[in-house]
Amino acid sequence: MDRVTMADVAKAAGVSVATVSYVLSGKRPVRPETRVAVEAAIRQLGFTLNSAARSLRTGRSALVGLVVPDLANPFFAQLASALQEHVRDLGLHVVVCNTRADRREELAFVREAVQQQFAGVVITPFRLVAKDLKPLEDAGVPVVVSADIRLDGVDRVEPEARAAMRAALTAVTASGRRRIAMIAGPRDATGGDPRLELLRALTGQFGTVLPHGMVVRGEHTREAGAAGFGQLMGLRHPPDAVFCANDVIAVGAMGRAEELGLRIPGDVSLIGYDDADFASLVRPRLTTIRYPAGAVGAAAARLLRERMDGRSVPKTLRVGAEFVERESV
Template sequence: MADVARAAGVSSATVSYVLSGKRPVAPETRAAVEEAIAELSFTVNVTARSLRTGRSSLVALIVPDIVNPFYAQLAATLQEELRERGLHVVVCNTRARRDEEQTLLAEAVQQRFAGVIITPFRLKPRDFAPIVDAGIPVVVSADVSFGPMDLVTPDARAATRRALEQVAAAQRRRIAMIAGPRDATGGDPRLEHLRALALQLGMALPHDMVVRGEHTREAGAAGFAELMSRRHRPDALFCGNDVIAVGAMEKAHELGFDIPGDVALIGHDDASFASLVRPRLTTIRYPAAEVARAAAQLLTERLDGRKVHKTVRVKAEFVARASV
């Protein structure tokens, strides 16, 4: 940096401000520094910076299924948002396994990551104690809180109600759901909200009309086959996410059921493929890009010194398409 400063005729501090973006620099000064950087082929020594500051420039994004387009979009937007702040995202896939989640949190502590953004699946609140004690900021993206950490969470009640009203308008009354596994530590608020809102609208979601499984296409296919083999079949099926819904749709085609003729199908998240499958999937949109922007903002606020934990609710939206 001293060499760049001499070539540009500025102080080393000014070069640092240009590189970090932490303070405004006059456009002509910035241009002179950037020209000197290019001429000298200067690159930042990230390891040296980390040793000096005591903090890495890396942020761990820990998700249960990177193959799910929701998390792919989350990662892409988060990378864009944090790069502007001089931070870099390392994507970590847990496959929804508790041991993987625990290992990745421990590695974030060992490597002194700048922060962690995580969608926990089987972690318990106590599992976060070591990383919180280490002073590493954590942002949880989940339907429920996991303790004294920043939280990005969906506000989906209005959208779920609209989905139920659409189902009722289509003269459907026997609703069912393919929900997540019983041992997901955040419970299943999507199921709980659906059941409560159905009762308000004079509908019912009996316990025997709920099947559970992982958030996968295979679980969607198996759940659909189980529900449609029963004597009293559902005529409307809600799914914990769009990946489950696509598995259900594939099994419906295989078994000769028509969607929405025999059964209406509703997903959750509005993943990129939801408008591409046939019939196009009716779903509840939980915008991954907005979730990423909210998480990035919370994390950078914590890195800038905010002490009080915050919760950001991202509004979900009902998207009517052809599967109802």
């Protein structure tokens, strides 16, 4: 027989899962008649708290760790804000852990989450593999991986970006540009670089290719963007359109273009990824693929809630990406 969950109790009592959480944790006041209905449903269904929900009641931990590779990237600040908004109803608070894309830092935060008995962890791993997350699973800490990489056995939030990337290529090639390049992430990043793989898979549909010589790699930083763009422009036949693994890289590329006396988009088109806040503020305004941080945070919170309610089978939620055309194409 399947274990009774908080969702079952909520349905039987005619209230939300959040209200059931309030009754169990005592974090917020609940009307007496609502409390009576919830407690009656608990007795009727034989509901018992799992370890994560029990931690709310005992006060052992009310923390959710958000583990990210670069807090200087505004996308992750937006993600933190959205995640906090959506776990607040559970009486939880988000602690942001900045790893600087360093594997040792990532492992250290995993150990800390286990030791401090975090209520959950949302992580964008940069150099971790699936087995590195097993201590969290063994400790009963719900884990959500927020990244477009393949990690088996864990809950994941990932982008659905094929249509957006196709729209970006349509806009780029409509002006006759065919020499496509990309400033991608490092070779040793967990799961490779799915954004590079997607771009490469789609270029053939537009009468062009993405050869290995048109791909440069580096960290997801402004400095790497500047260096990568300079390297591409130094080729005998430089590209006339450059895709970037994120907006931070794109802004670095934009700065190097100015130093080289190149016009964007006159000499070369530039396309980012994420649609961070600054993308619409730089000049020219950055054309990009929007991966909405708010929706990512909501999806991660939903997966955490379901785990706390007793779901045991790993689940993936896909968040739609959107092409945003501005002035750099």
